[in-house]
Amino acid sequence: MRLSRLKELSSAGxxxxxxxxxxxxxxxxxxxxxxxxxxxxxxxxIKVMATTTxxxxxxxxxxxxxxSVTQLLRPGDDPHDYNPSATxxxxxxxxxxxxxNGVGLDDWLDKIIQNSGTKASLxxxxxxxxxxxxxxxxxxxxxxxxxxxxxxxxxxxxxLAKGLEAADPDGKTYYEAQLADYQKKLEDTKAQxxxxxxxxxxxxxxLVTNHDAFGxxxxxxGVKIVGQIIPNFSDAAQPTPQxxxxxxxxxxxxxxKAIFTETTINPKVAQQVAQSAGIKIYSNLYGDSLxxxxxDGDTYIKMMLSNARNMAAGF
Amino acid sequence: xxxxxxxxLLDPFTSPYAGGLISLALNELLLISLIxxxxxxxxxxxxxxxxxxxxxxxxxxxxxxxFLIGANFFLGAFISGLVVAVIIAMLARNRRVSEDSATGxxxxxxxxxxxxxxxxxxxxGRSLEGFLFGDILGINSGDLxxxxxxxxxxxxxxxxxxxxxxxxSFDQGMAQAVGLPVAWLELLLYxxxxxxxxxxxxxxxxxxxxSFLVTPSATARLFTNRFYLMxxxxxxxxxxxxxxxxxxDYYANVAGSAGxxxxxTGFFLIGLLISPQYGLVSRLRYRxxxxxx
Numbered sequence: 342m343r344l345s346r347l348k349e350l351s352s353a354g355x356x357x358x359x360x361x362x363x364x365x366x367x368x369x370x371x372x373x374x375x376x377x378x379x380x381x382x383x384x385x386x387i388k389v390m391a392t393t394t395x396x397x398x399x400x401x402x403x404x405x406x407x408x409s410v411t412q413l414l415r416p417g418d419d420p421h422d423y424n425p426s427a428t429x430x431x432x433x434x435x436x437x438x439x440x441x442n443g444v445g446l447d448d449w450l451d452k453i454i455q456n457s458g459t460k461a462s463l464x465x466x467x468x469x470x471x472x473x474x475x476x477x478x479x480x481x482x483x484x485x486x487x488x489x490x491x492x493x494x495x496x497x498x499x500x501l502a503k504g505l506e507a508a509d510p511d512g513k514t515y516y517e518a519q520l521a522d523y524q525k526k527l528e529d530t531k532a533q534x535x536x537x538x539x540x541x542x543x544x545x546x547x548l549v550t551n552h553d554a555f556g557x558x559x560x561x562x563g564v565k566i567v568g569q570i571i572p573n574f575s576d577a578a579q580p581t582p583q584x585x586x587x588x589x590x591x592x593x594x595x596x597x598k599a600i601f602t603e604t605t606i607n608p609k610v611a612q613q614v615a616q617s618a619g620i621k622i623y624s625n626l627y628g629d630s631l632x633x634x635x636x637d638g639d640t641y642i643k644m645m646l647s648n649a650r651n652m653a654a655g656f
Numbered sequence: 657x658x659x660x661x662x663x664x665l666l667d668p669f670t671s672p673y674a675g676g677l678i679s680l681a682l683n684e685l686l687l688i689s690l691i692x693x694x695x696x697x698x699x700x701x702x703x704x705x706x707x708x709x710x711x712x713x714x715x716x717x718x719x720x721x722x723f724l725i726g727a728n729f730f731l732g733a734f735i736s737g738l739v740v741a742v743i744i745a746m747l748a749r750n751r752r753v754s755e756d757s758a759t760g761x762x763x764x765x766x767x768x769x770x771x772x773x774x775x776x777x778x779x780x781g782r783s784l785e786g787f788l789f790g791d792i793l794g795i796n797s798g799d800l801x802x803x804x805x806x807x808x809x810x811x812x813x814x815x816x817x818x819x820x821x822x823x824x825s826f827d828q829g830m831a832q833a834v835g836l837p838v839a840w841l842e843l844l845l846y847x848x849x850x851x852x853x854x855x856x857x858x859x860x861x862x863x864x865x866x867s868f869l870v871t872p873s874a875t876a877r878l879f880t881n882r883f884y885l886m887x888x889x890x891x892x893x894x895x896x897x898x899x900x901x902x903x904x905d906y907y908a909n910v911a912g913s914a915g916x917x918x919x920x921t922g923f924f925l926i927g928l929l930i931s932p933q934y935g936l937v938s939r940l941r942y943r944x945x946x947x948x949x
């Protein structure tokens with residue numbers, strides 16, 4: 342009797358210990374869910390919410406000291422698939438204006454807006470951007486990675502500035518100055534990227550990536566997209582044997598020199614493809630997300646330049 | 657005619673493009689079928705399927721923690737597999753908590769913990785799918801070597817302790833009477849099962865691994881009652897399903913190891929129909945009442 346009691350206790354204890362351990366680790370993994378822009382200034386700031394890391398950067402660049410930006414995605418997060426939290430609803434209800442990427446990328450925002458009952462005005466920054474056709478049913482609205490061209494981004498930030506002016510009419514002249522300044526930086530960035538690619542013969546600019554995020558970039562800078570590892574997002578995100586066969590064939594026939602994977606995606610299949618095609622693999626492009634603070638892609642402009650340099654080095 | 661069939665059979669593996677990847681995938685699946693068939697025979701005959709289902713899901717949080725802190729995948733899976741195997745072995749010996757409810761609690765609890773941990777990443781879409789379904793075409797020669805070594809260890813251990821395992825598995829009273837450490841052997845069996853699950857994860861993922869452990873052995877069970885015959889039959893069924901599953905993936909242009917699971921499930925259903933002793937066909941033919949097993 343006593344013995345079995347002891348056994349019971351010891352097994353219960355073990356279970357308890359294991360659970361405590363696991364829960365402890367769970368707590369460690371729990372990070373603050375949204376980042377707000379640094380810097381404190383006098384006077385109430387306009388509360389602004391942006392979905393993606395790029396939009397967060399644009400809002401901080403144009404809004405400057407007049408706004409406080411809540412950005413939903415953290416660096417490295419996948420914008421195609423996001424699970425809103427309760428904090429997001431709270432932030433949405435306090436925001437004066439909310440910016441979304443649109444083109445089907447961040448439709449999950451609709452749920453947050455609904456749940457929070459926010460009175461914020463919603464700005465779809467893709468208005469006026471010429472959207473490329475999506476590659477399949479998972480991109481019915483078109484290719485959502487519109488920020489990958491600096492020309493598009495000029496339109497995006499203009500939309501954003503308009504949204505800020507509507508929410509904060511007093512800041513109109515400030516926002517317009519900020520916008521002009523940023524658009525000039527975009528022009529500089531475009532010129533720099535063009536110069537980076539000038540060193541690479543047009544026939545060598547062939548891109549294979551992990552997922553198809555670089556269509557706009559390719560269009561703007563004369564890069565040919567040969568293929569991507571992950572065919573679409575609607576299935577278990579695995580390529581079929583046939584798709585890989587066709588991709589490797591394509592790589593060999595086009596004499597592609599390298600596969601570029603994005604920093605956010607598990608590159609195991611890509612590594613295997615690179616190995617069987619006998620080419621290099623670089624894991625250094627920023628596709629869906631900006632990089633962590635302090636990385637060479639922690640702002641939009643740094644990200645574009647870093648991508649261009651890394652591609653040019655690999656081509 | 658013959659030649660075209662031959663080509664059809666060889667094409668997936670001899671393609672100058674993805675042939676190497678597909679061969680690696682097949683070899684990995686064959687190794688998993690080998691371990692799965694042997695270990696699965698214990699699982700099916702001992703009625704441990706539900707416990708093993710729990711075990712596979714309970715390994716999940718360990719894998720996620722390893723992913724989050726950037727530690728080695730196998731290390732995370734092995735440690736959590738170890739912890740969970742010990743917990744389940746102890747719970748299985750506790751008469752107060754019924755085995756199946758304890759298992760159900762651990763199973764769903766641990767799996768949810770894994771999902772909670774992953775969602776601290778907030779957006780976990782593709783990584784979660786990688787855990788759940790594996791990356792069969794991402795298997796490299798390093799993975800294959802690890803699986804091969806684990807297969808040697810697991811099968812060697814089972815072979816060395818075959819008498820002890822058999823007796824303690826099916827006649828615990830007798831095993832205790834002759835002085836076998838029954839509790840330790842039981843724990844060992846769970847550890848072997850955990851090791852099998854862990855080594856299969858990169859290829860087939862968390863959800864489908866159960867099928868590789870259970871379906872071939874359950875199919876073999878329909879055709880033989882003899883313990884040591886069931887093992888090779890189960891291994892054969894698993895390997896045949898792996899090969900057929902690769903053809904299904906290749907020719908029907910579908911992704912992942914789910915193809916293999918579909919085929920082996922098909923084998924099981926066919927077995928239900930044509931099994932000489934328990935099959936529907938033979939039962940109808942001889943109009944026998946349901947056999948009491």
